[in-house]
Amino acid sequence: MRDIAQLLLLDRDAIAALLSTELALTAVRDAFTLHCQREGRVFPVVREKLADGVFGIKSGDVAARDLLGFKAAGFWPGNRQYGGEPHQATVMLFDPATGRPVCLLDGNAITTARTAAAGELGAQLLARAESTRLTVFGTGVQARAQVAAALRALPALMSVRYVSRDGKPHARFEAALAEVLCNAPGLPELSGVRCISHAPDADSAVADSDVIITATPGGGALFTMEAVQPGTHITAVGADTRGKRELPDGLLARSRVVADDRAQAQALGEMQWAEDVACLELGDVLTGGAFTRAADDVTVFDMTGLALQDLVLGEYLYGAAVAQELGNSVAWPW
Structure with a gap:
């Protein structure tokens, strides 16, 4: 043969x-x-x-x-x-x-599809089910995919704001998000309602959000730790290489951190900047591992992507x- x-x-x-x-x-x-x-x-x-x-x-x-x-x-x-x-x-x-x-x-x-699916599982398992406000950093393919994933996982979401790299509105990205929102389950009442907006100030947007998605090239901290409010869930996508980061110093230490793989996150993800912080793996949470979320917990899903x-x-x-x-x-x- x-x-x-x-x-x-x-x-x-x-x-x-x-x-x-x-x-x-x-x-x-x-x-x-x-x-x-x-x-x-x-x-x-x-x-x-x-x-x-x-x-x-x-x-x-x-x-x-x-x-x-x-x-x-x-x-x-x-x-x-x-x-x-x-x-x-x-x-x-x-x-x-x-x-x-x-x-x-x-x-x-x-x-794109498997990263979005991982973000969906993370939001479903770690975010507050009643979350209504989302801010996404980035305007690329993965930012779009993660917003769609969050809407599937958290049908109570009612508004989406985005922070762009150049600080300017992006009409094409807004149109793509509008299509996502129109196709999202449980949101038919949003037809014709202005629920997508550009956020010129990162910290203000973060402070007024229940869910944060960071989907950028990982060039540095995107907002300050002080802007993150109790109860926020963060899906961190962009840090997947040694030296990359999107989250500020000290945030992981005050958060409930979950990674797709602990060792890989410590080498390549946000946890490379906080290796000593306690961390669960999403598979453990998914299969019934002990995880309970208090209403004011800040949760971070550090995604580096598994083979x-x-x-x-x-x-x-x-x-x-x-x-x-x-x-x-x-x-x-x-």
């Missing part, structure tokens, strides 16, 4: 035909459970700065499911001048028995593609 082996290629359009919010949420919940139960492994992350960007590899396996693979991904800000997406990602699945590549997947949509999220979602997509005969198979003798 070696000479007639095939490699399945799933490009952007094939992934779009297969991927759904529900599938991503199921896969990410599955990945966190596997991680918590130590049935899935995450290998040491490669994350290196380049002259024109950042390049990384996240890999892992689930032996009981014959799942092995990696995601090669990074951030190239110069892509914007060509009208391209700065984030680039590719997922590869292997046969663990032979090392033979089985499926190559475009990883951009996978990364298992990419691999399990990739596995689901591969299975669906085979079942539906989607994608392109190419000869890959070994």
Whole structure:
């Protein structure tokens, strides 16, 4: 069979035909459970700065499911001048028995969907259910995806404010958020109501919010610790590389901190700036670990992204593609 082996290629359009919010949420919940139960492994992350960007590899396996693979991904800000997406990602699945590549997947949509799904689970488990006001830092793809995720997790949310990098309103981002809000469950009464606004002052917006999402390149603290009010939940997305941060000094020490992976967060996430702060992992909370939230607790979900999220979602997509005969198979003798 070696000479007639095939490699399945799933490009952007094939992934779009297969991927759904529900599938991503199921896969990410599955990945966190596997991680918590130590049935899935995450290998040491490669994350290196380049002259024109950042390049990384996240890999892992689930032996009981014959799942092995990696995601090669990074951030190239110069892509914007060509009208391209700065984030680039590719997922590869292997046969663990032979090392033979089985499926190559475009990883951009996978990364966006699995990160949003993780944020949704975090908000559902850690934020106050009655939260009504949200502020998001950033105006990119992930900022949009995290707002949609928060609306799914917290249907009481009634308003969204955004803080932009240049301090100016972004009409395109507002239009994208308006579409998100119109499609959000439980919010039909918002049709025609002005519930999206630009926030020129970061601290004022934070002080008047129940939920904060930080989805920026992680160039430094985005607001002061004093602005964060009791009961606030923070989804921290942007710190995923040594030296990056979005949250101010001292905030983690006064917060209930939950990470996707403790060691990875201490190496690459917000916890690199507060390694001694106590921290739970989301998988433990998700599977019934002891976690109770007082009304005035500040909660922080430090998200650095798990290889298992990419691999399990990739596995689901591969299975669906085979079942539906989607994608392109190419000869890959070994």
